[in-house]
Amino acid sequence: SIGGQTFEVLLDTGSSDLWVASSNCTIQDCAKVPTFDTSDTVNLTLSGAAFHLGYLLGSVTGMIATDTVTLGSYEVSSQVLALANSTSGLDLSGTGYSGILGLTFPAEASIPGTYGQTFIDNVFASLDENDRFFAYKLGRNNSDSSFTIGQLDPTYANSSSNFTYIPVSSAGLSNGNYNFWKVPLEYITINSTRFDLSRSSVSGASTNIGILDTGTTLLLGPSADVARFWQSVGNARNTDSGWQVRCNRAAIVGFVLGDGDDQKEFVLDPTDVNWEPGTQQDGWCMGGIQANDGVFSGDWLLGDTFLRVGVLIIKLHNVYAAHHAATDSSPPKIGLLGLTDPTAALAQFRAVRGDDSTAPAEVHSRAPRSFTGADVCGIAVVCGFVFGVILSHLLHIWLAPRGRKRSKY
Ligand SMILES: *[C@@H]1O[C@H](CO)[C@@H](O)[C@H](O)[C@H]1NC(C)=O
Numbered sequence: 591s592i593g594g595q596t597f598e599v600l601l602d603t604g605s606s607d608l609w610v611a612s613s614n615c616t617i618q619d620c621a622k623v624p625t626f627d628t629s630d631t632v633n634l635t636l637s638g639a640a641f642h643l644g645y646l647l648g649s650v651t652g653m654i655a656t657d658t659v660t661l662g663s664y665e666v667s668s669q670v671l672a673l674a675n676s677t678s679g680l681d682l683s684g685t686g687y688s689g690i691l692g693l694t695f696p697a698e699a700s701i702p703g704t705y706g707q708t709f710i711d712n713v714f715a716s717l718d719e720n721d722r723f724f725a726y727k728l729g730r731n732n733s734d735s736s737f738t739i740g741q742l743d744p745t746y747a748n749s750s751s752n753f754t755y756i757p758v759s760s761a762g763l764s765n766g767n768y769n770f771w772k773v774p775l776e777y778i779t780i781n782s783t784r785f786d787l788s789r790s791s792v793s794g795a796s797t798n799i800g801i802l803d804t805g806t807t808l809l810l811g812p813s814a815d816v817a818r819f820w821q822s823v824g825n826a827r828n829t830d831s832g833w834q835v836r837c838n839r840a841a842i843v844g845f846v847l848g849d850g851d852d853q854k855e856f857v858l859d860p861t862d863v864n865w866e867p868g869t870q871q872d873g874w875c876m877g878g879i880q881a882n883d884g885v886f887s888g889d890w891l892l893g894d895t896f897l898r899v900g901v902l903i904i905k906l907h908n909v910y911a912a913h914h915a916a917t918d919s920s921p922p923k924i925g926l927l928g929l930t931d932p933t934a935a936l937a938q939f940r941a942v943r944g945d946d947s948t949a950p951a952e953v954h955s956r957a958p959r960s961f962t963g964a965d966v967c968g969i970a971v972v973c974g975f976v977f978g979v980i981l982s983h984l985l986h987i988w989l990a991p992r993g994r995k996r997s998k999y
Pocket residue numbers: 614639640641651652653675
């Protein structure tokens with residue numbers, strides 16, 4: 591809640607700012623969601639400074655303010671946030687949320703640090719060093735999802751001992767700086783066969799870099815690798831609305847994350863690789879992995895399609911290291927607990943989608959070529975979230991002929 595008023599916001603690991611649509615927002619998109627009433631709160635202070643966050647598609651404009659913000663049992667009495675006067679291209683009415691709560695590093699914040707810290711940093715400041723983490727599980731429905739701060743959800747894990755920890759990568763940044771929740775992505779597997787990736791477009795990176803982004807619906811990678819991926823899976827085609835695959839095509843796809851000795855494979859449910867029988871058109875389904883050459887700061891955006899593999903703990907041990915002398919001992923890190931059982935997931939997929947008697951996957955080895963990643967997103971452009979919006983539009987087009995509701999978003 592903000593100033594005692596309750597909202598639903600998108601929890602976005604691909605951006606840093608907290609903003610909510612205000613009652614001054616009179617555009618149609620704001621009319622369909624609860625908005626913040628500036629006259630119905632006692633602690634509000636308006637800074638008078640403008641806020642603008644530009645997206646690849648769409649934007650949000652408003653004013654920087656502070657008010658009391660609570661989330662679960664945590665309360666921050668003077669939290670900086672933005673009150674949005676206007677949004678465009680964000681489809682609030684379609685998704686039902688009134689704003690976004692960003693959960694990545696302050697380096698990506700549009701609200702200057704001089705106005706105050708991000709919400710998650712303020713909460714972390716009140717916790718013991720070892721409890722400075724948030725954990726989440728993205729389910730297929732509300733009853734199978736979870737978000738906690740400072741403690742694990744016992745439904746999914748009682749201790750962090752089974753998690754694989756991956757230090758956050760600062761590739762492309764000067765040493766010790768962090769912007770997104772980036773992890774080394776070594777290679778992909780398709781039905782247990784290794785699928786190598788083209789060279790990273792991130793300067794100085796020795797592996798591909800994946801950005802963990804809850805604000806992105808699908809998994810996005812460089813177009814050349816994604817094309818080779820679908821050619822390897824087979825029974826796939828590229829269309830105006832992205833890659834499609836025959837709905838009964840089952841592929842067990844793994845992402846191998848981490849550096850050196852700490853590599854671990856995380857396996858996707860075939861249902862996340864080959865999306866939703868309900869969205870099919872003449873037996874073609876939407877691919878859960880799509881091409882995008884505009885990924886900023888990394889090579890792959892590991893969106894919800896990937897993040898459903900299990901439970902994640904995101905720890906900010908020394909997020910303040912850039913501002914304070916080295917008082918803390920370890921870099922930020924991400925703990926991943928894979929929950930997908932490939933055998934059970936495949937059986938379930940087959941039961942729903944039916945058998946596929948065509949030729950098995952034939953993994954295409956890497957064609958040597960130099961990679962050119964276009965940095966179409968500039969500084970402070972939150973690409974992760976934007977891609978989510980683009981793909982939700984894309985999915986909308988895809989769903990429209992079937993007249994289905996976009997209940998997922
Ligand atoms: C937002 O709307 C309020 C009230 O109409 C106005 O005072 C303020 O200047 C606007 N801010 C921006 C940045 O447009």
